[in-house]
Amino acid sequence: MNCRSAVLFALTVSLLGACASAPPASVPALLDRLLPTQALLIGEQHDAAEHQALQRDVVLALAARGRLGALVMEMADQGRSTSGLAADASEDSVRESLGWKPEGGWPWATYGPVVMAAVRSGAPVLGGNLPRGRMREAMGDAALDGAIGDGALQRQREAIREGHCGLLPESQIAPMxxxxxxRDRAMAETLVGAARRAGPGKTVVLVAGNGHVRRDLGVPLYLPATLSHRVVMAQAGAAKDEGRPSDAVWRTPATPPRDHCAELKQRMAPR
Known part of the structure; x- marks a missing residue:
């Protein structure tokens, strides 16, 4: 773990509810404040390279302390695992075991370093995301609407509406x-199983988008009260959604501006 690089990556690490003390400015200091915990959920902005660097450094630091139990990735499907591979397995073997497809939208160059850091440490890497083949079934499963409170459900629907720039027909909001x-439930199930197999004294890391790790909307809502867990959200640039529930916020430089709505309109335009 390169502590100096961690300091450079992080402009500020702000621990919520801990204003009276100076925030930690390195990954080891961050872990000192959050450990021990059975699960550590790390949220990211997918196009911020410093966030994937944070994930890699956390994995390396936990491995160095002998605490890394497993790594769960949103970027691979539930049921996929490197559990049968040796620590010196090739990257090709790791990608095959995880079903990592180049066309899947998750660049290996971006996420390979954190995956391989876990593999090299001897810890298993597990896919946590809902497989694509189960998504249509989920869209029609109205029982999912009752899995979380009404307020959280409405915020999820609004996030879908805003995330698609108002381009989705209203009839598609609830199914989406x-x-x-x-997906949150699948990642929670994977996290719980990994923590059980890891045993006492170990920490399982979940890497996922910020929306999936927040306490009021995401994976934490599906975790049992018996599983201790902490949430870190990485944010690029100016603070967004101050007060959203997490145990720590790791700030990094702003990413170049992008017009996501223009990109989405282009993708959704009839061909």
Missing amino acids: ARIQLA
Whole structure:
């Protein structure tokens, strides 16, 4: 673990509810404040390279302390695992075991370093995301609407509406929100199973988008009270949604501006 690089990556690490003390400015200091815990959920902005660097450094630091139990990735499907691979397995073997597809939208160059850091440490890497083949079933599963409170459900639906720039027909909002609910539930199930197998004294890390790790909307809502867990959200640039529930916020430089709505309109335009 390169502590100096961790300091450079993080402009500020602000621990919520801990204003009276100076925030930690390195990954080891961050872990000192959050450990011990059975699960550590790390949220990211997918296009911020410093966030994937944070994940890698956390994995390396936990491994160095002998605490890394497993790594769960949103970027691979539930049921996929490197559990049968040796610590010196090739990257090709790791990608095959995780079903990592180049066309899947998750660049290996971006996420390979954190995956391989876990593999090299001897810890298993597990896919946590809902497989694509189960998404249509989830869209029609109205029982998912009752899995979380009404307030959280409405916020999930609004996030779908805003995330698609108001381009989705209203009839698709609830079904699309159910996919998010099912994805959160799948990641929680994977996290719980990994923590059980890891045993006492170990920490399982979940890497996922910020929306999936927040306490009021995401994976934490599906975790049992018996599983201790902490949440870190990485944010690029100016603070967004201050007060959203997490145990720590790791700030990094702003990413170049992008017009996501223009990109989405282009993708959704009839061909």
